[in-house]
Amino acid sequence: MRIIVAGGDGFCGWPTALHLSQKGHDVSIIDNMVRRKMDEELASNSLTPIASLEERVNKWQELTGQVMRTYEGDLQDFEFLKRVLEQEQPEAFVHFAEQRSAPYSMIDREHAVFTQVNNVVGTLNVLYGIKDIVPDCHLIKLGTMGEYGTPNIPIEEGYIEIEHKGRKDRLPFPKQPGSYYHLSKVHDSHNIMFACRVWGIRATDLNQGIVYGLSTKETQLDPILANRLDYDSVFGTALNRFIIQAATEHDLTVYGTGGQIRGFLNIEDTVNCIEIAADNPAEPGEFRVFNQFTEDFSVLELAQMVQKIAAEEGLTVGIRHLENPRIEKEEHFYEAVNTNLLDLGLKPHLLTDEVIREILKTVQVHKDRVIKENVLPTVKWK
Numbered sequence: 001m002r003i004i005v006a007g008g009d010g011f012c013g014w015p016t017a018l019h020l021s022q023k024g025h026d027v028s029i030i031d032n033m034v035r036r037k038m039d040e041e042l043a044s045n046s047l048t049p050i051a052s053l054e055e056r057v058n059k060w061q062e063l064t065g066q067v068m069r070t071y072e073g074d075l076q077d078f079e080f081l082k083r084v085l086e087q088e089q090p091e092a093f094v095h096f097a098e099q100r101s102a103p104y105s106m107i108d109r110e111h112a113v114f115t116q117v118n119n120v121v122g123t124l125n126v127l128y129g130i131k132d133i134v135p136d137c138h139l140i141k142l143g144t145m146g147e148y149g150t151p152n153i154p155i156e157e158g159y160i161e162i163e164h165k166g167r168k169d170r171l172p173f174p175k176q177p178g179s180y181y182h183l184s185k186v187h188d189s190h191n192i193m194f195a196c197r198v199w200g201i202r203a204t205d206l207n208q209g210i211v212y213g214l215s216t217k218e219t220q221l222d223p224i225l226a227n228r229l230d231y232d233s234v235f236g237t238a239l240n241r242f243i244i245q246a247a248t249e250h251d252l253t254v255y256g257t258g259g260q261i262r263g264f265l266n267i268e269d270t271v272n273c274i275e276i277a278a279d280n281p282a283e284p285g286e287f288r289v290f291n292q293f294t295e296d297f298s299v300l301e302l303a304q305m306v307q308k309i310a311a312e313e314g315l316t317v318g319i320r321h322l323e324n325p326r327i328e329k330e331e332h333f334y335e336a337v338n339t340n341l342l343d344l345g346l347k348p349h350l351l352t353d354e355v356i357r358e359i360l361k362t363v364q365v366h367k368d369r370v371i372k373e374n375v376l377p378t379v380k381w382k
Contacts, residue, residue: 003278004088006030006075006126007096008068009053011228012142012211012270016094018218018225019271020278021066028069028088029053030081030097034118038104044235044374046228047244047366048214059224075122078129085133092278093130095141097122098184102146102326103234103379105181112180119184120191127195138281139203140274141192144185145263145293145336147207149176150329155336158205158289178328179381189289196287203286204277208270209263209293212239212351214359216268227267229363232374239264239302241375243356246310246317247363248370255377256324258300261334263293266349276344291338294348309356327381 003020007013008029021027031053039045051059057068069088073080075097098119099105105115123141130137148155151174160173172193177183188205195201219227230236231244242252265273273292282288297305303319310317324330342348349355 001091001278002026002088003092003094004028004030004084004090005094005096007098008070009033010035010096011230012267013094013096014056015216015219015227015267016096016271016274017068018060019216019275021060021068022064022218023275025278028071028084029057030071030073030075030084032074032097033072038235042232042234042374044232044371045369047231047363047369048226048229049366049369050226050228051224055224059222063221075125076118078125081125081129082133085129090134090137092138092140092281093126094274094278095123095126095139098142099181101235102179102181103377105179105184106381107379115181116184116187120187123188124191127191127201130201131195131199135199135201136284138278139192139201140277141188141203141205143189143205143207144182145207145209145291146179146182147175147177147186147189148173148336149178150261150332150334151176152333155291157291157337157340158207178326193287196285200285202282202284204282204288204290206273206277206290206292209265209296210237210239211265211267211270212237212359213267213355214362216271231370233377234379238299239306240359242303242306243360244363244367244370245375246306246315247360247367248372249315249317250372250375251318251320252303252306253376254299254303254319254321255326256321256330258303258321259298259331260328261296261298261332263291263296263336263338264351265292265294266351266355268349269294269346272346273341276341276346280344290340291336292341293336293338295351296334296336297351305351305353306356309353309360313357313360322377325377325380
């Protein structure tokens with residue numbers, strides 16, 4: 001089918017675009033390159049050297065014969081988006097084009113406003129574009145498990161059956177987002193659900209857990225296709241950051257007690273989940289929610305797993321508990337349902353010792369690129 005991947009130059013978007021293209025879909029990419037500009041703003045970098053988007057798609061065509069068209073522009077520019085939709089006539093629109101960092105959204109007022117305007121307005125434009133130009137197009141939108149927070153009850157997939165004062169209803173699961181970034185995703189979910197109800201749009205909201213891993217089958221075909229890997233305290237996620245700290249023999253820095261439990265998945269599963277959603281679209285008017293994760297771990301458990309593998313590889317690293325820069329529960333109940341994607345055929349890549357070891361060995365090749373002063377947290381919620 002014809003598929004647009006918005007944010008197709010990013011950590012999740014690039015391997016997803018390659019995977020869908022490899023599966024025979026006609027893929028085009030939208031990106032405004034802002035994530036690369038954020039590296040400049042933060043004086044940071046990807047651990048892995050990454051080629052320009054032009055070099056990437058040209059190499060992909062050279063290797064596979066598959067053409068991926070690229071459009072540089074911003075989803076906040078509706079005239080730009082409208083032209084792309086009219087030209088491409090997509091049957092699915094995969095939406096990764098959002099500011100994705102909780103710490104980035106909490107730097108100050110300016111970064112909070114940017115995050116919410118970029119994410120919410122961009123998604124609103126996509127909804128109007130689909131309604132006006134390609135009304136049968138399936139919106140596949142990346143949400144986050146962080147929308148739910150850490151309630152003291154099991155987390156369902158999007159909805160919950162409630163009985164109140166003798167009456168029952170199926171309602172959206174309550175949201176307790178933990179940052180202005182997570183709040184922007186909640187606003188997106190509400191806007192998409194409303195658009196489905198009033199316009200008959202079909203949409204799948206993928207509440208994704210924290211993604212780990214370095215590469216997919218497609219990104220491993222050539223160094224030019226390599227994916228980015230973030231390790232700094234603003235964009236680096238817990239497991240990737242711990243592995244990079246281990247490679248440089250830096251103490252693994254756990255925020256608070258480390259009892260924070262979250263859902264995780266391998267980047268290989270991210271691309272497979274998008275394929276599954278595309279191959280099994282929502283019905284017109286349906287706002288479908290999938291919890292996109294495969295396992296859950298506490299932050300301290302992750303640190304201990306990495307410490308064990310590092311020791312086996314001859315690396316001596318400690319675990320250091322830092323004052324938590326975030327406002328969050330550090331010890332809590334956590335149980336979340338994730339059956340929808342499994343029922344549709346997802347076969348998870350689990351976090352084994354060998355997976356950690358493989359990432360660690362790859363990271364060691366590029367460890368000289370680490371800017372060590374970027375590893376410890378500088379953004380505080382208060």
